[in-house]
């Protein structure tokens with residue numbers, strides 16, 4: 001299989017950056033997208049050229065490191081999938097594949113396809129934790145939680161912080177991420193003591209980091225590899241209203 | 248952030264309610280000429296003289312003003328949050344064109360409102376342009392203003408065609424307003440989404456056919 005990659009090359013945060021063409025032969029359909037990039041990098045090493053910088057860690061869809069914008073979609077052409085789970089069989093022989101880094105004011109490019117997503121970490125720092133002493137794992141049934149509540153919290157907790165929601169959003173809004181983190185903790189008894197403060201502080205940080213306003217295009221929930229529902233954002237809005245009124 | 252979006256949502260919802268009343272009254276225009284003229288002029292005179300309507304009118308101006316103002320602020324800030332565009336972006340695969348372009352669509356509607364106010368509000372209330380006569384019942388003949396305007400095919404096309412972006416804007420706007428204001432019941436939102444589409448279709452088609460009907464009357 002042979003494809004042409006058009007890959008964003010940028011030496012550093014201040015470099016202007018540009019798309020560069022790479023014709024790559026010898027790929028197979030069974031290769032993951034990242035393996036295809038690995039293959040290309042090996043060829044570049046042999047040619048004594050600078051390798052392409054991109055991020056990954058687990059390569060099994062759970063760490064959220066591998067965010068890349070591929071052919072106009074966050075994490076490539078499929079809905080609800082990480083880049084590491086994308087395979088070359090999703091493309092055709094002879095395709096041109098445009099590969100760009102996540103774009104957002106709050107995600108400055110570090111190098112090539114790597115962006116700095118620490119803005120998301122700083123949102124977490126403002127309240128994405130609980131203050132209860134945890135110690136060793138408690139007996140599972142000591143705090144009874146209904147299944148519907150547990151399911152909902154678990155669904156929200158599935159967010160892996162990949163940033164695809166921000167990347168795909170025309171407003172670079174981090175509302176899906178932030179709402180997932182807040183709804184996860186606020187719907188459980190362990191998260192109740194600081195629930196209002198969490199809502200106010202985390203959303204304040206979200207604005208401070210330069211993320212945009214959510215206008216409900218719905219693109220985020222399509223691209224989110226964990227299928228976090230956009231209803232989370234509506235619920236966050238209800239929580240903001242409540243937190244503002246109740247302090 | 249939340250405050251700005253809530254202002255857009257609340258003012259938008261108020262404008263949605265207003266459109267229902269506005270369209271209901273405009274359906275009078277579909278009646279045969281003899282009945283329509285008297286009924287329409289009587290209705291608009293009642294409105295103009297009612298103190299309640301005066302308050303509502305100011306709420307209406309305020310809603311339009313803040314809806315546009317915060318629409319511009321939010322659009323500006325959102326653009327700043329996304330300074331680099333993608334070279335290739337297939338947003339049509341994950342969202343509707345309407346939801347991606349509410350600002351642009353809104354500008355068409357604003358253009359419409361300006362022209363519409365110049366045609367009616369400026370003539371009837373401010374007395375700018377050709378003076379408006381009285382009908383046989385002694386009411387200001389707003390019907391005549393409407394009727395003569397829609398003898399001009401360009402105005403008919405303008406009024407009819409611009410109801411298409413209005414429909415798009417209302418469809419996305421109505422369902423989004425609910426989410427912005429914190430309505431998060433999952434099944435409820437599915438219903439809201441259907442209602443938005445039905446509402447937007449009725450408004451768009453309803454307002455859109457009136458100029459055509461008057462033209463061909």
Ligand code: SF4
Nearest residue numbers: 159160162163165224
């Ligand atoms: S909400 Fe989804 S898309 Fe956004 S960071 Fe979390 S996992 Fe990624």
Ligand code: FES
Nearest residue numbers: 059063064066084
């Ligand atoms: S590398 Fe961990 S999710 Fe893709």
